[in-house]
Amino acid sequence: MGDRRTVIPFGPQHPVLPEPIQLKLVLEDEKVVEALPQIGYIHRGLERLVKVRDFNQMVFVAERICGICSFQHAMSYCLSIERLMNIEVPERADYLRVIWSELHRVHSHLLWLGLMADAFGFEAMFMETWKIREAVVDMMEATAGSRVIISTCQVGGVRRDIAPELLQQIVKLADDVQRRVKAIEHSVLNDYTIKKRTVDKGVISKEQAWKLGAAGPVLRASGVKWDARMIGYAGYKYLNFEPVVETAGDCYARTKVRFREMFVALDLLRQAVAKIPAGEINVKVKGNPEGEAFIQVEQPRGEVTYTVKGNGTKNLEKMHVRTPTFANIPAFLTMLPGCELADVPVLALTIDPCISCTER
Amino acid sequence: MFGMLSPILKNGFGKPATRLYPFEKREAFDKARGQLEIDIDKCIFCGMCQRKCPSTCLNVEKAASKWELDPYNCVICGVCVEACPTKCLSLNKVYRTPVYVKENQIKIGKPPVKKTAAKENA
Amino acid sequence: MLHNQTKETNEVQTTADKLFAETQKLADNGYRFIIADVFEAEDNFELIYQFGKDYDATTLRLTVPKGAEIPSISPIFFNALLIENENQDLYGLKYKGLVVDFGGRLYMSQDEVEAPPQSMAGMNVSLVKKWNKKADTAKKEG
Numbered sequence: 001m002g003d004r005r006t007v008i009p010f011g012p013q014h015p016v017l018p019e020p021i022q023l024k025l026v027l028e029d030e031k032v033v034e035a036l037p038q039i040g041y042i043h044r045g046l047e048r049l050v051k052v053r054d055f056n057q058m059v060f061v062a063e064r065i066c067g068i069c070s071f072q073h074a075m076s077y078c079l080s081i082e083r084l085m086n087i088e089v090p091e092r093a094d095y096l097r098v099i100w101s102e103l104h105r106v107h108s109h110l111l112w113l114g115l116m117a118d119a120f121g122f123e124a125m126f127m128e129t130w131k132i133r134e135a136v137v138d139m140m141e142a143t144a145g146s147r148v149i150i151s152t153c154q155v156g157g158v159r160r161d162i163a164p165e166l167l168q169q170i171v172k173l174a175d176d177v178q179r180r181v182k183a184i185e186h187s188v189l190n191d192y193t194i195k196k197r198t199v200d201k202g203v204i205s206k207e208q209a210w211k212l213g214a215a216g217p218v219l220r221a222s223g224v225k226w227d228a229r230m231i232g233y234a235g236y237k238y239l240n241f242e243p244v245v246e247t248a249g250d251c252y253a254r255t256k257v258r259f260r261e262m263f264v265a266l267d268l269l270r271q272a273v274a275k276i277p278a279g280e281i282n283v284k285v286k287g288n289p290e291g292e293a294f295i296q297v298e299q300p301r302g303e304v305t306y307t308v309k310g311n312g313t314k315n316l317e318k319m320h321v322r323t324p325t326f327a328n329i330p331a332f333l334t335m336l337p338g339c340e341l342a343d344v345p346v347l348a349l350t351i352d353p354c355i356s357c358t359e360r
Numbered sequence: 361m362f363g364m365l366s367p368i369l370k371n372g373f374g375k376p377a378t379r380l381y382p383f384e385k386r387e388a389f390d391k392a393r394g395q396l397e398i399d400i401d402k403c404i405f406c407g408m409c410q411r412k413c414p415s416t417c418l419n420v421e422k423a424a425s426k427w428e429l430d431p432y433n434c435v436i437c438g439v440c441v442e443a444c445p446t447k448c449l450s451l452n453k454v455y456r457t458p459v460y461v462k463e464n465q466i467k468i469g470k471p472p473v474k475k476t477a478a479k480e481n482a
Numbered sequence: 483m484l485h486n487q488t489k490e491t492n493e494v495q496t497t498a499d500k501l502f503a504e505t506q507k508l509a510d511n512g513y514r515f516i517i518a519d520v521f522e523a524e525d526n527f528e529l530i531y532q533f534g535k536d537y538d539a540t541t542l543r544l545t546v547p548k549g550a551e552i553p554s555i556s557p558i559f560f561n562a563l564l565i566e567n568e569n570q571d572l573y574g575l576k577y578k579g580l581v582v583d584f585g586g587r588l589y590m591s592q593d594e595v596e597a598p599p600q601s602m603a604g605m606n607v608s609l610v611k612k613w614n615k616k617a618d619t620a621k622k623e624g
Contacts, residue, residue, distance in 0.1 A: 036582065040589035057414035060437050083484050128367055131377050145393035145451075151437040159442070160391065187364040213514050213561040231486045231537050293484040294491055294532060294539060296516075305532070307519045322517040322565070330561035359589065 004028065008341070012041050016119045016345040019355035023348075027341060035336040037329055043359040047319050054314040055081055055289055056155055063149055065321060066357040068108045069299040071100045074153035076297040077319075079233055080306045081155045084289040091235075093157035095276040098235035099170065100144065100152060102265040102272070106177060107136040107148075108300035109258045109265075112352050113188070116255065119349050120197050125184065132180045139173050142166060157282025167273045174266040181262055188259060198251035202335035202347040205249060214331035215324040216302020217257040218351055222249035228298035239271045254350040288314050299324055301352045323357035388453035393436045395456055396429060400469035402448035403427055409440035409449060429465040431456065483530070483541050491532070491539040498546050498553065501531075505542070505555045508533050513540065515559035518566065520573050527575060531555070549576070556581040564588075 006027045012020035020041035026034035049061050062077035063070045075097050082089060110133035117125035137147045143162050144150035152160045162170075188194065204214070209222035219226055220243060227243035229236045244260045246253035289310030296305050302324030309318040328351040335347055371377075379386065388394070405427065407420040417433035418440065420426070441449045483491045496504050505515075513533040521528040529552065531542040546552055554577040556563040567588040569575045577583075 043589040053414060057412070057439075060414040060435060060439075064435075079486075083486075124364060124368060128371075134377075141392060142389045143391065145389070145391040145438075146436070149435075151435070159438070183367060184364070187367075210512075210514050211509075211559070213516060213559065226536075233486050291484060294541070295486055296534075296539070305517050307517065307530070307532075309521060318519070318521055320517070320519045326564060327516075327561065329564060334560070 005033070010344055010348075012038075014345070016115070016349055017353070017355075018115070019353070021353065021355045021358075023336075023344070025336070025341070025344065030340050030342075032336050032339055032341060032344065035333050037333065039355065039359055041359075042356050044356075046360050047321065050316040050319045052315070055310070055316055056285075058316065058319065059154055060151060062319075062321070063151060063153070065360055066299075066323065066354055067148055068111065068354065069104060069301060069304070069357070070149045071097075071104050071153060072297060072299045072304065073321075074151070075101060075234065076295055076304055076306045076321075077308075078153050078155050079297065080293045080295040080308045081289050081310075083293045083295060084291050084308065084310050085155075085285065085287060087156055087283060087285060089157050089234075090280040090283060091238075091277050092161075092279045093281045094235035094238070095272050096158045096162060096281065097153065098239065098272045099162065099167075099269060099276075100140070100150065100158075101234070102268045103136055103140055103143075103170075105265040105300045106262055106269075107133050107140070108352075109262045110136065110181075112258060112300075112349075113255075116346075116349050117188075119345050120193070122191075122194070125187065128184055132177055135173060136177060139170060142169070154282060156285045157280070159282070161281050167276065171270055171273050174269045178263065178266050181259075185259070189256060194255075195252060197343070197346055198255060198350075199248075201251045201343050202339060202350065203248070203250045204331055204335055206247075208334060209249065209331060212331045212334060213327050214302075215327040216298065216300075216352075217254055217261065218302065218328050218331055220244060221246045221253035221257045223247040228296045228303045231296060233295075233297060235272060238275060239268055241268055241271075251346055251350045258352075288312050289316065301325060301354060301357075302327060321360055323354065323360070325351065325354045325358045328353075329358065392453045392455075393438060394452045394454040395431065396434055396436065396440070397450050397452050398427060398429075398467055399448040399450070400427060400467040402446045403467075403469050404446055405469070405471075406445060408443045408445060412439045412443040414439065425469045425471045427467045427469065429467075431465055432462045485539050489538070491541045493541045493543060496542050496544050498544060498550065501542065501544060502553045502555065502558075505531070505533075505558050508540065508542075509558050511535070515555065515562050518562065518569065520569050520575065522573060527573065551576045551578045553578050554580045 008025045008027055010023040010025050011017055012022045022038040024036045024038065025032050046061055046065055050058060053061060059074050059077055063074040065073050110129045114126045114129040140150055141147045143166055144152045144160055152158050204222055206223040209219050210224050223245060225243055225245050241264055244257050244264055246257050290312040292309045294307050296303055304324060305322040307320040308316055311317045332351045339347060405420055405422040405425055410418040410420045414437060415433050415435045417430040419428040438451055441451055483493060485491045513535045516532040516534045519530040526545050526547045529544050529546060533540045552575060554566055556566060557579060560581060563581050566577050566580055567584045570577060571589045
């Protein structure tokens with residue numbers, strides 16, 4: 001059988017891939033024996049814009065690295081600059097950042113669940129989850145003015161406040177989404193077809209996941225209790241939550257982790273609304289950033305790291321972003337050998353790929 | 361097996377989740393960010409908006425009293441609105457419609473009267 | 483190097499020869515590789531490797547002259563291969579012993595010969611034109 005190998009290009013355009021990435025799959029009959037990624041279709045060179053945009057304008061560039069985790073990108077960037085300049089962000093801004101982050105997490109996981117259902121032909125689920133997501137996105141528009149890229153973060157705090165009535169509406173929305181997600185819980189987690197497609201597929205062990213630097217739900221589905229939110233940046237230091245952990249490390253476990261994370265996010269929303277103090281939402285920023293900082297933040301897809309270096313001028317010297325998908329690709333490549341060709345789309349989706357993040 | 365049944369029945373007999381868009385429009389939210397507008401008479405052509413804009417879609421020329429916006433480059437972040445010293449910029453709630461030709465918005469205003477010049481005249 | 487909130491990363495200064503051994507030591511102690519960064523100076527590169535264990539981070543820092551070969555840590559940490567290939571593409575660093583070597587073709591298409599110089603990259607073309615125009619008119623008037 002050794003000499004009957006075929007190389008199949010998976011992508012760059014493929015029905016399950018929202019963005020272009022190519023995988024060169026070496027197959028032996030139907031089994032994948034080797035996989036090699038080819039990226040670079042949407043490399044935009046956003047990091048080098050630090051040379052021409054000043055550090056306040058870069059917030060909006062950072063936000064556009066990824067569409068789905070946009071607020072968290074802006075927040076991570078702001079956190080790193082605030083760390084450099086030793087800025088104390090007002091407590092209310094910290095809470096508002098948590099609220100928008102968790103709204104993003106809920107809408108990202110719902111979007112992912114829809115795409116996942118679509119990947120194995122569960123159209124009804126796809127429609128259902130995106131319908132629920134619509135309410136979350138509408139709430140983002142009501143609170144920030146835009147649906148996904150909300151541009152509310154700035155160095156030193158946030159740019160818009162949320163009125164008390166809207167905060168109450170967020171609680172109502174959290175309850176509503178919880179009820180509607182609970183209604184589909186049974187059909188996602190106990191469905192025969194879904195289990196058949198996901199259980200014991202693409203297993204990575206706890207040690208492997210840690211050593212390969214997997215991030216976010218991929219890491220936690222393998223039994224590693226690591227969530228960057230536990231570091232306690234922004235308002236997370238005031239709130240109580242437990243990272244969601246599963247031990248199986250297969251596609252089903254990753255689905256479960258994301259599904260249960262939605263409930264944690266909704267709970268965090270309620271906590272944040274209950275505890276939010278009154279006060280200022282931003283502080284004035286004076287001077288220019290200088291020094292080096294390394295910031296880890298948890299996004300819906302996993303942990304993002306920002307490395308920034310300032311040299312005392314209004315332009316940073318260097319900004320480097322490691323996005324969650326960038327960290328998950330090596331884990332994904334390790335999952336692939338041994339699986340069937342038909343499982344590759346499902347495996348690709350369980351790492352929740354975001355290629356424009358990866359290439360920046 | 362019947363887990364999906366209740367959502368399906370609800371969807372089958374309930375109200376549609378979508379709107380008949382062109383006939384039935386959703387009201388814009390209070391905070392919605394639509395398009396950038398300028399009250400050109402109040403503008404003093406200081407160029408603050410141009411300097412703050414992250415997408416470099418604005419061009420202000422003091423000598424010609426010209427304020428130019430490339431609306432298809434604008435990301436509607438609202439930084440210029442916050443930065444404007446005379447509050448002549450604002451965001452309305454109407455989203456941009458598709459166009460055939462992309463054209464820059466050019467507004468020519470009155471050159472601001474210099475305070476010192478006004479004093480000298482008086 | 484400053485880290486999240488109140489902490490700092492544990493910083494270790496090292497050299498190109500000792501990098502592999504230092505990384506191996508961290509790997510044996512249960513660390514994972516997070517990311518590598520490059521700070522470009524006039525005639526050398528400052529390389530920064532970030533490792534993590536629990537919620538702490540450890541930084542390996544080394545300076546290499548331009549054109550020197552750096553040992554790849556991808557045999558120890560497989561996930562280093564993407565970032566090392568990226569640095570090879572964008573900064574022209576040379577790595578020895580990469581697990582998968584894309585040969586400077588991770589991001590760039592087959593037709594590109596090399597990355598544009600850093601001074602050119604990221605410049606907004608319309609903005610450059612605007613500046614040139616302004617400079618021209620200023621010259622004529624002045």
